[in-house]
Each structure stands twice: as C-alpha cells, then as structure tokens.
Amino acid sequence: MKEILIIEDDQEMQEFYKDMLQGEQFTVTLASNADEGLKKAKEKNYDLVILDILMEGVTGDRIFAALRKDSRYRNVPVIMASALDEKTYRCFQALGNVSFLEKPFNKENLLGEIAKRL
Amino acid sequence: MFTSKKEIILNINKIIFSSLDIRDVYQTMSNELLKVIDFDRLSVTLISEDNNLFENFVLSKDYEDTALKEGVLYPMEGSLMKRVVQFREPVIVGDTSEGRFLTDVVLCKEGIRSRLGFPLEYKGKVIGSVNFGIKQKDYYSKKHIHFFSQIAPQLALAIENTRLFSKIKEAEKKYRDIIESSPDIIFECTNEGEFLLMSPAVEKITGYPADQFYRNRGYGLSLCHSDDQERVQNEIFLLLHGLRGILLDFEFRVIHKEGMIVWLSIEALPIKEGNTIVGIEGFCREITERKKLEELKNNLIRDVTHELKTPVAKIEMAVDMFERSLKTRSTGVPERGAQVQEILRNNIGRLKNSMKNILEISRLESGMEPLKVSNVSLNEVVKQVVSEMTGAATGKGNVVVNDMPSDLPTIRADREKIYQLLVHLIDNAIKFTEQGKISISARVLPDALEVTIGDTGRGLEEEPKKRVFEKFYKETPSAYGSGIGLAICKNIVQIHKGRIWVESKGKGMGSQFIFTLPLQRTVS
Numbered sequence: 001m002k003e004i005l006i007i008e009d010d011q012e013m014q015e016f017y018k019d020m021l022q023g024e025q026f027t028v029t030l031a032s033n034a035d036e037g038l039k040k041a042k043e044k045n046y047d048l049v050i051l052d053i054l055m056e057g058v059t060g061d062r063i064f065a066a067l068r069k070d071s072r073y074r075n076v077p078v079i080m081a082s083a084l085d086e087k088t089y090r091c092f093q094a095l096g097n098v099s100f101l102e103k104p105f106n107k108e109n110l111l112g113e114i115a116k117r118l
Numbered sequence: 119m120f121t122s123k124k125e126i127i128l129n130i131n132k133i134i135f136s137s138l139d140i141r142d143v144y145q146t147m148s149n150e151l152l153k154v155i156d157f158d159r160l161s162v163t164l165i166s167e168d169n170n171l172f173e174n175f176v177l178s179k180d181y182e183d184t185a186l187k188e189g190v191l192y193p194m195e196g197s198l199m200k201r202v203v204q205f206r207e208p209v210i211v212g213d214t215s216e217g218r219f220l221t222d223v224v225l226c227k228e229g230i231r232s233r234l235g236f237p238l239e240y241k242g243k244v245i246g247s248v249n250f251g252i253k254q255k256d257y258y259s260k261k262h263i264h265f266f267s268q269i270a271p272q273l274a275l276a277i278e279n280t281r282l283f284s285k286i287k288e289a290e291k292k293y294r295d296i297i298e299s300s301p302d303i304i305f306e307c308t309n310e311g312e313f314l315l316m317s318p319a320v321e322k323i324t325g326y327p328a329d330q331f332y333r334n335r336g337y338g339l340s341l342c343h344s345d346d347q348e349r350v351q352n353e354i355f356l357l358l359h360g361l362r363g364i365l366l367d368f369e370f371r372v373i374h375k376e377g378m379i380v381w382l383s384i385e386a387l388p389i390k391e392g393n394t395i396v397g398i399e400g401f402c403r404e405i406t407e408r409k410k411l412e413e414l415k416n417n418l419i420r421d422v423t424h425e426l427k428t429p430v431a432k433i434e435m436a437v438d439m440f441e442r443s444l445k446t447r448s449t450g451v452p453e454r455g456a457q458v459q460e461i462l463r464n465n466i467g468r469l470k471n472s473m474k475n476i477l478e479i480s481r482l483e484s485g486m487e488p489l490k491v492s493n494v495s496l497n498e499v500v501k502q503v504v505s506e507m508t509g510a511a512t513g514k515g516n517v518v519v520n521d522m523p524s525d526l527p528t529i530r531a532d533r534e535k536i537y538q539l540l541v542h543l544i545d546n547a548i549k550f551t552e553q554g555k556i557s558i559s560a561r562v563l564p565d566a567l568e569v570t571i572g573d574t575g576r577g578l579e580e581e582p583k584k585r586v587f588e589k590f591y592k593e594t595p596s597a598y599g600s601g602i603g604l605a606i607c608k609n610i611v612q613i614h615k616g617r618i619w620v621e622s623k624g625k626g627m628g629s630q631f632i633f634t635l636p637l638q639r640t641v642s
Contacts, residue, residue, distance in 0.1 A: 012461050016435045019442070083427035084420060102433035106438050 002026040002118050005046040007037035007063060008081075011066070011101075013052065022106040026114075034046050034063045045072055048117055050101075053082040061092065077117035120456050126154055127268050134276040138283045142390070144176050151269075155262050159184070159230055159251035160276065163199050163243070172199050175277070176244065176400075178606040185224045196220035202247045208263045209235045212256040219307060219580040223252055234258035236266050245274060289621060299638040302381075303402040309358050311336040323382070325375025325406050343371035343379065357388050357398050368407065382408040421590035425472050425600055429465035436461040438557075470565065472630075473582065475602040479589065482609040496567060496635075497522050500558050503540040509550045511556060521559035529567060531614055536635075539610045543571045544601040545629050549599065550629070551575030566616065566634040575628040584619055604631075611635070 004026050006017050014030055021028045029046070037087035041049070049067065053060035060080060067073045083103045091116055092098050101113050123394065130150050140162075155422045159181040163172045170193065177188040186192060189440030194200045198219045211218060211233040214226035222233070228544050230251040238246045248270065278316050297304050297317045306315035316331040324341060331337045342350050350370050356362035365386040373381050436458045444456040481487050504520050511518045540558075547556045554574035561568050578586065582593040587608040592601040611618040611633045618633040 012436075012464070013430055015461070016432075016439060016458065019439050053606070077226050082430050103428070104434040104438070107442065 001028070002047045003044060004038060004048045004050065005029050005031065005037065005044075006050040007031045007034070007060075008050070008052045009033050013081075017110075020110050024111065026118075037063060038066060040075060041067060041070065046076065048077050048079065048114065049073070050079045050081060053080050053084070064087075064092065064098075065097055069085065079113055079117060099115070121615050123154055123265065125266075130269055131272045134272050138279065140273075140276045140280045141176050143176070148178050154265055155250065157250040157252050157259070158535045159225070159249075160606055161186070161188075161237070161248060161251075162247035162273075163249060164277070164281075164422040165194070165199075165203060170194055171635055172197065172495065174248065177420075184228055186221065195420050198233060198235045198249065200248045202237050203244045206237050206239070208237065208266075210258045210263075210338070210463045211235075219341060226639075227240040229253045232257045234262055236263070236270055238270060238277065240274045240278045247280065248273065248486075249303065264598050273335055301402070302404075305331075305401065305638075306389065306397060307338075308551065311339070313338070314397070316401070316410065323374075323380060323402075324372055341372040343373060343554060346370040356397065357386060360388065360395055365400070367410075379406075380404060381406045419588055421592075421601065422476070425590065426469070429469040429472075432465045433462055436465075444474075448525040459551055472600040472602075475600045475606065479606050480603050482606060482613070485613075491530050493528040495528050496526055496534045496536070496560060497524065499540060503537065503544055504558065507541070507548065510545075514548060514551070515553040516548060516551050519557040521557050523560060526560060526562065526567060527637060530638050531635060535610045535614070535622055539607050540571075542607050543633075546631070547575065547629070548571040554628070562637070563634065566636050568632060568634045570630050570632045572610055572628065572630040574628040575630075577625050578620065578622040578629055579624055583622060585622055587618070607631075607633070 002025070004021075006014075006028060008014055008017065008030065008113070011032075014032070016029070017030065022073050025091075029040055031040050037051075053058045053063060058079060060082075064078060064080070067076075078095075078098045079101050080098060081101045081103060085100075085102055099113060099117060101109065101110075105113075130147055133143050133147045133150060134140065135639050138149075144162075153159070156577055157178075158176045164175045165172055168466050171191040172194050174186050174188050175189050177184070177186075182188075193205075196219060200210060201219065202296040211222055214222035214231055214233060217223045217226070225233070231253055232251075232255055236248045236250075236252040237244050248266070250262070252258070264324050279299075279364060280365060297315070298590050300317055300319055301322075302317075303320045303323060304315065304317040305313060306321075307313045312335050313331045315330040318328055320331065321327045324343070326337075339347065339350065350368075353362070353365055355369055355592060357365055365384060368384045368386075369381060370384070371381055381404065382402040383405045384400060384402045388395040389397040389399050429584050440458040443451055500520060500522050544558070551573045552575070556571070556573045559570050559572070578593070582591075585591045585629045586593075587604050589605040590601040591605075592599065593609075608618050614635050616633055616635040618631070620629055620631050
C-alpha cells in the first residue's frame with residue numbers, strides 16, 4: 001500500500017482529510033506541525049506528501065525546502081494545499097514535482113490529485 | 119630694434135588667434151598694439167542681444183580704476199559706441215571735455231581727453247567696438263584708423279569665436295551639472311560594453327564608484343542579480359541589433375557593494391552613427407522602495423484573501439462532508455452532524471470577527487470618524503473589561519489580575535475606543551497564554567498615563583515584536599484571528615496621541631503590551 005504523509009496544523013482540516021481518505025487504498029499519516037512532519041518523514045519513506053502552505057511556526061515553503069534537502073525526498077511528489085490560488089505560489093515550482101490543490105476541495109478533487117501523483 | 123608695421127600687424131593677428139578666448143591674450147595684444155597706436159585705455163565693448171546695452175567685454179589691465187568696468191553692462195543711449203554702431207564707421211573724439219557723448223563725460227573725469235571708436239563687424243553685422251582713449255587732446259587721426267582697419271576684422275572674428283566657445287563651455291557645464299547632480303544613473307556605453315559615461319549617482323546606488331565602470335568592460339552586467347543577468351543581457355542584445363527601438367521601464371536587480379538587493383528601472387536607446395548602432399545610452403532609476411511597497415501591498419492582499427477564504431472553504435468542506443455522510447451512512451449521521459455543526463459555528467464566528475475587524479480598521483484609518491471625547495476613568499473601563507473577559511481567561515486556566523492603582527486621574531478620551539483597545543489587548547493576551555496570569559497595571563507619568571497588559575504566555579521573538587502591529591500580521595498564519603486586532607489598537611492609541619509598544623524577553627517569556635495616553639492637566 002502507498003504511504004501518504006499529510007502535514008496540516010489545522011484540526012478541522014485534519015478531520016476533512018481523515019473523512020475523505022478513510023477506506024481508500026493507501027495508508028495516511030497525519031502530522032500537526034513542521035517538526036513532527038519532518039520527523040515522521042525521516043522514520044519512513046513516504047510516496048507522497050501533502051502540505052499546507054501557511055503553517056504554524058515554520059511555514060510550508062520552508063518545510064518543503066527542508067524536505068527536498070533530504071536525498072530520499074528529492075523527487076517525491078508534493079501536493080500543496082491552500083485557500084490561495086496557485087499564482088501566489090509560483091515560486092514553489094522551482095522545488096520540482098509539485099502540484100496545487102486549492103481549498104475548498106472535495107473528495108473527488110483530492111483523490112484525483114493523489115491518483116495523478118502516485 | 120625696428121619692426122615694420124606689417125610685421126606688427128602679422129604678429130597681432132597671430133596673438134589674436136593663439137587662444138580660443140581672446141581675454142587670455144588681450145594684454146599681449148594691447149602691448150603689441152602700443153608699438154603703433156598710443157593709448158591709456160583700450161576696451162572692447164559688445165552689443166547686448168536687444169541692442170539697448172553694451173558690455174564692457176575686456177579692458178586693459180593697467181587701467182582698472184575706471185567708472186566703466188569690465189564685464190558690466192551699460193546703456194547704449196548717448197555713448198560713443200552707439201554712434202559707431204549706428205554709422206558703421208570709426209568715430210574720433212578730439213576733446214572729451216566738450217561732452218559730446220555721455221561716456222566722454224565719464225572718461226574725461228578720469229583724465230581721458232581724446233578717443234577713437236572703431237566698429238567690429240562680423241559677417242556684415244556690427245557686434246561691438248574697440249575703443250581707444252588717451253590723456254592727450256586731439257590725438258587720434260586718419261592714420262590710426264587706417265592702421266587699425268587691418269586688425270579689426272581678425273579681432274571681430276576672434277571675439278565671435280570667444281563668444282561661441284563660452285557658449286559651448288556653458289552648455290557643457292550645464293550638461294555636466296545635470297549629469298553629476300542627477301539622482302539617476304545616466305550612462306553611455308559602446309557595443310563592446312565599454313562605458314563612455316557613468317554618472318556619479320552610481321556610487322550612491324550601488325556602492326561602487328563610477329571609475330570602476332570606466333576601467334572594467336562589462337562591469338555593469340556583473341553586478342546584476344544572477345536571476346536577472348540573462349534577461350538584461352537579452353534586452354541589451356535586442357537594442358544593439360536594432361531588434362528593439364527603445365527599452366522602457368525594464369526592472370532588474372543589482373547587488374549593492376554591501377550585499378543588499380537594489381531594484382533598478384532602466385530606460386535605454388541605441389546610439390547610432392549613420393545607420394550603424396555603436397552603443398546604448400540611457401538612465402537607471404532606483405526603485406527599491408517602490409518594490410518593497412509593492413511587495414507589502416501584495417502580501418497584504420494575500421493575507422486578507424487567505425483570512426476570508428479559509429473559513430468559507432472550511433464551511434463548504436464541512437457541508438460536503440455532511441452530505442457524504444448522509445449518502446453513505448458509513449458513520450453515524452448524528453455524530454457527523456454535531457461535528458459539522460461545530461465546524462460551521464467556528465468558521466462563521468471567525469468570518470464575522472474578521473469582517474468586524476476589517477470594517478473597524480477601515481473606519482479608523484479613514485480618519486472620518488470623530489472621537490467622542492469625554493472624561494474617562496480608566497479604572498472603571500478596566501473593571502468592566504476584566505469582568506467581561508474573566509470567563510474566557512479561566513476557560514484556558516488563566517487568572518486575570520486587575521493591578522490598577524485606585525487613584526488614577528481621569529483622561530480626555532473616547533470611552534468606546536478605549537474599551538475596544540483594552541478588549542483587543544486582553545483578548546490577545548488570553549489567546550497566547552495557557553495556565554498563566556494576565557495582569558493590567560498602570561502608572562502616572564509627568565504628562566501621560568502608562569498602562570501595561572502583561573501575560574506569562576508565549577512571548578515574542580525579535581522579528582514578530584517588530585511586526586505585531588502590522589495589519590494582518592500573524593506570527594502563526596493559520597492561528598485563529600484576523601491579524602488586525604493589534605493594528606486597531608495602534609490606531610486607537612495614535613488618534614489619542616499616545617504611544618503603544620510591546621516588550622518581551624523572547625519565546626516562552628511572556629509579553630507586556632504597553633500604551634500611553636496623554637494627560638491634559640488644567641493649568642491654574
């Protein structure tokens with residue numbers, strides 16, 4: 001089974017992820033902040049990372065950059081989720097293999113994006 | 119030693135053209151002239167552009183103590199010169215004491231008794247005259263006129279050259295002054311990248327002196343930010359190859375000597391010699407400040423958008439989640455219902471709060487709302503706010519302590535605004551404190567009241583300390599709240615002519631928000 005790591009500090013957003021992804025064909029791990037997310041990423045080789053862009057403490061872009069520094073995650077697909085549109089985050093393109101998911105999204109949007117990236 | 123008149127004339131003409139400025143060789147010329155025409159005073163006068171004045175252009179060095187001074191303008195009317203110019207012929211004055219001309223009267227007082235005025239013509243136009251003066255009566259005659267007529271045309275030409283030369287020098291100085299005082303970088307460079315001109319402003323803007331650019335070919339390009347080098351190079355290429363006629367408002371970055379990024383906007387044109395493009399010229403304006411403001415504005419728009427879109431997105435997602443639970447009945451519908459209800463209530467609350475704050479700060483910033491000033495007792499307002507907010511504080515295990523001294527003087531202020539100020543500050547303290555203490559205290563300064571809202575909560579690092587009062591700034595972007603509360607506080611304090619700031623020893627060390635409100639003491 002494919003492993004997905006979701007780094008999202010918002011409790012309500014976590015609930016939405018859980019609800020949308022339960023019973024699907026992958027294992028989902030949730031991390032509530034940057035440190036926890038990076039720690040979990042080291043423990044296991046995830047196949048996909050979903051990141052919230054504006055996050056507590058360290059913002060999503062810096063977690064993303066830190067993740068890419070780790071050789072195992074140099075090319076792992078990353079989905080960035082945000083209430084802002086893709087335009088605002090054009091600079092992330094440089095970090096490679098990244099796509100955007102604008103909030104709000106529904107189950108179909110989310111599964112579709114994951115399927116494309118896995 | 120005998121020298122023939124012919125030789126003297128030749129010599130004088132040589133002297134006249136030995137300098138671009140006749141004034142430089144005037145004395146040598148007059149010494150030579152003295153060999154054949156005697157005089158005590160020799161002047162060249164020129165007609166002003168409107169023909170009403172004449173300028174005493176140059177005067178013999180040994181005759182300086184005179185009423186008609188060098189470099190000064192005098193009226194033409196009544197002068198010997200007027201007559202010379204009018205009739206285009208030499209005029210002799212045998213005895214100045216007769217007072218034929220106004221200038222005779224002036225010079226007579228200085229001892230000059232006879233005069234000779236000689237017209238200077240250039241391209242058929244009289245431009246001025248040469249004026250001889252001597253202390254002897256009835257000195258000048260036809261033979262002097264005859265002799266000088268062989269020198270006058272050359273002298274006229276030399277004077278015209280001098281005038282032209284001064285004009286060029288003046289224009290050049292003006293041009294140089296503009297370039298040197300311009301706040302923009304004015305430049306010219308060849309298609310080989312060699313700078314022919316680089317104005318001194320470059321040092322102020324980039325930290326590198328202009329001569330560094332003159333000495334090193336292609337130096338400008340090497341200062342460009344690495345991300346912009348290719349774009350700049352490409353634009354220069356297009357200009358040099360005639361593929362672009364003009365470059366307008368092209369923005370790029372250079373790295374200052376001290377390492378900072380400097381934004382420049384360039385305007386440039388190709389320099390043509392015939393049909394060949396041999397270089398480019400133009401100017402660069404520094405726009406770093408403007409760029410910073412633009413970025414600030416963009417960040418602000420981004421933050422407001424995020425703050426308003428996030429709760430709406432979550433409301434939509436919650437409704438979606440509830441609908442799915444109805445369809446699949448996978449989870450207990452009532453449980454889902456309660457969860458969704460909670461999310462909806464939270465986010466509608468967040469949205470309402472954001473909207474309220476945005477409206478409030480807009481009103482404050484517009485400055486249109488008059489203050490409703492009255493005598494306000496801070497003790498009374500603090501008491502009210504503390505009793506209203508203790509519930510929220512105890513919910514997070516916090517105690518609120520009212521440490522206000524009881525004998526504070528009243529202030530002149532808008533009570534409603536002061537109430538809002540305290541609500542925002544105490545609300546903020548509660549938000550970032552858990553199982554701690556929030557205290558409100560005050561002291562009387564010579565001309566103000568100083569109020570401190572202290573907490574034992576999360577505390578602030580240097581960067582957030584500088585930025586907390588900015589609109590929409592949030593140390594934690596996803597945290598609940600609009601990021602406007604403290605901006606509102608700053609506005610309220612400012613319209614009351616007070617000051618507000620924050621002190622904190624760092625993360626986990628708590629914060630003190632302190633504001634002052636001026637005391638208006640009645641002078642007895």
